[in-house]
Amino acid sequence: MNLIFITGTAGSGKTTLTSILKKWYEERESNAVTVNLDPGALKLPYEPDVDVRDYIDIEKIMEEYELGPNGALVAASDLIAVNLQSIKEEVEEQKADYVIVDTPGQLELFAFRESGQFVARNMGGENKVVLFLFDFTVASSPFNFLSTVLLYNSLKLRLSLPQIAVLTKTDLSQMMTKKVMNWCTHHMVLEGDILKMKDSESYLIAREVFKSFSSLSLIPIPIPVSSITWNGMLNLGSAISNIIKGGEEYTE
Numbered sequence: 578m579n580l581i582f583i584t585g586t587a588g589s590g591k592t593t594l595t596s597i598l599k600k601w602y603e604e605r606e607s608n609a610v611t612v613n614l615d616p617g618a619l620k621l622p623y624e625p626d627v628d629v630r631d632y633i634d635i636e637k638i639m640e641e642y643e644l645g646p647n648g649a650l651v652a653a654s655d656l657i658a659v660n661l662q663s664i665k666e667e668v669e670e671q672k673a674d675y676v677i678v679d680t681p682g683q684l685e686l687f688a689f690r691e692s693g694q695f696v697a698r699n700m701g702g703e704n705k706v707v708l709f710l711f712d713f714t715v716a717s718s719p720f721n722f723l724s725t726v727l728l729y730n731s732l733k734l735r736l737s738l739p740q741i742a743v744l745t746k747t748d749l750s751q752m753m754t755k756k757v758m759n760w761c762t763h764h765m766v767l768e769g770d771i772l773k774m775k776d777s778e779s780y781l782i783a784r785e786v787f788k789s790f791s792s793l794s795l796i797p798i799p800i801p802v803s804s805i806t807w808n809g810m811l812n813l814g815s816a817i818s819n820i821i822k823g824g825e826e827y828t829e
């Protein structure tokens with residue numbers, strides 16, 4: 578059993594990619610199941626094989642503890658850890674090759690609370706890989722892009738699991754896809770774009786983050802994908818296989 582955690586900033590396309598990745602594996606005759614770990618999800622574009630909402634009811638938490646929706650989501654994310662043993666057993670019963678785990682809408686709930694770390698470590702599975710999704714809305718400028726690179730590394734620091742960066746929604750703008758990919762593959766271009774912002778308040782921090790992250794190879798080269806056209810899915814499937822020992826080799 579291989580666990581694939583789908584993480585990323587709010588609205589980056591985690592839920593959509595979860596459903597597409599399952600279909601993609603099924604088309605290749607691999608046995609994949611989905612787990613919804615987002616207790617706040619209202620409607621999902623897929624039917625989860627295991628659903629945290631069977632254990633946790635946000636409305637009930639709001640009522641019982643007199644919390645607003647945000648407070649309830651924080652409490653709920655800790656309750657996932659409390660219910661993990663049953664969730665894990667349900668996942669294991671599926672006997673799947675790939676378990677695709679859709680994580681809570683807000684990255685910080687999974688990344689920055691102890692419960693997220695606990696879940697990632699204790700959900701079973703021989704191999705684990707984390708996909709970190711980001712889209713143009715958080716990578717629109719060189720500074721915003723750098724802050725996403727910080728988040729990517731921050732998650733890596735918290736979870737200590739192999740991680741793949743994924744640039745989503747590439748069907749929306751060829752120009753932005755090229756721009757972001759160019760920043761990642763040609764650091765001089767990114768450095769030049771940062772330099773253009775030298776009158777900005779945050780120039781120094783951006784320059785220093787860039788310098789150290791670039792020299793330490795901490796700027797990932799994401800895999801560009803689209804959940805609409807399925808462009809890039811083969812590259813993504815191969816990257817996952819490369820991490821998961823003994824993974825299948827896939828073709829178009």
Ligand SMILES: Nc1nc2c(ncn2[C@@H]2O[C@H](COP(=O)(O)OP(=O)(O)O)[C@@H](O)[C@H]2O)c(=O)[nH]1
Pocket residue numbers: 585586587588589590591592593594682745746747748749802803804805
């Ligand atoms: N054009 C386009 N829209 C996408 C893609 N992936 C997700 N979206 C849209 O982006 C929004 C947020 O996606 P969702 O999967 O719910 O993000 P999540 O909050 O990370 O789970 C939804 O309106 C999706 O339809 C994509 O590859 N292309």
Ligand SMILES: [Mg+2]
Pocket residue numbers: 591592593615618680681682
């Ligand atoms: Mg979602």
